[in-house]
Amino acid sequence: MNENPGRSVAVLAGSVAMLLFLTAGTQNPAPRLPAPAPQLSEPAPLLLEPARPLSEQAPPVPELDPPVKITAGGEPIAVEIGHAAPFVWDLDRDGRKDLLVGQFGRGATSGRCRVYLNRGTDAEPRFDSFTFLQAAGQDASMEPG
Numbered sequence: 001m002n003e004n005p006g007r008s009v010a011v012l013a014g015s016v017a018m019l020l021f022l023t024a025g026t027q028n029p030a031p032r033l034p035a036p037a038p039q040l041s042e043p044a045p046l047l048l049e050p051a052r053p054l055s056e057q058a059p060p061v062p063e064l065d066p067p068v069k070i071t072a073g074g075e076p077i078a079v080e081i082g083h084a085a086p087f088v089w090d091l092d093r094d095g096r097k098d099l100l101v102g103q104f105g106r107g108a109t110s111g112r113c114r115v116y117l118n119r120g121t122d123a124e125p126r127f128d129s130f131t132f133l134q135a136a137g138q139d140a141s142m143e144p145g
Contacts, residue, residue, distance in 0.1 A: 070099065072116050072127040079103045079114070091115060097122050100133070111142040 069076040070086075077084075077099075085102035092098065096118040103112050113133040120126030132139040 070127070073129055077101065077116070077127075092117060094118075096120070097125070099125070099127055101130075112139055 071077065079101060081103065083104050085104060087100045087102070088097045089100060090097050091100065098118045099116040101114040101116070103114060114130040115133055116127040116130045118125045119128055134140060
């Protein structure tokens with residue numbers, strides 16, 4: 001039996017203190033308990049909006065100006081065959097936007113591009129006659145398909 005029980009407690013307490021001192025700077029500190037989660041007083045209500053008709057959900061349709069016929073030399077531009085595919089671009093780099101019109105369809109004159117050079121301004125373009133887009137001194141063309 002232990003003759004001095006107080007000494008045993010002191011040695012034990014000293015060992016625990018030494019153990020805590022030695023482990024305080026190690027990579028694996030003693031685990032900490034997570035903080036208690038906050039308590040909410042009442043659950044937040046779920047707010048639902050009533051369903052709207054699809055017509056109200058779609059983005060607004062843009063309003064376009066009425067169509068106009070573009071003329072060259074005083075006559076409305078119309079391609080000889082197929083469908084027209086217009087494109088505006090400053091082809092000759094003079095600062096004015098020119099009109100290019102693709103001519104699609106079947107036949108000898110299809111797959112070409114008409115070039116109408118702008119002789120006016122961008123605000124008030126004026127087009128005269130056209131020439132076909134050229135490549136290597138010949139009318140450029142592309143087979144359909």
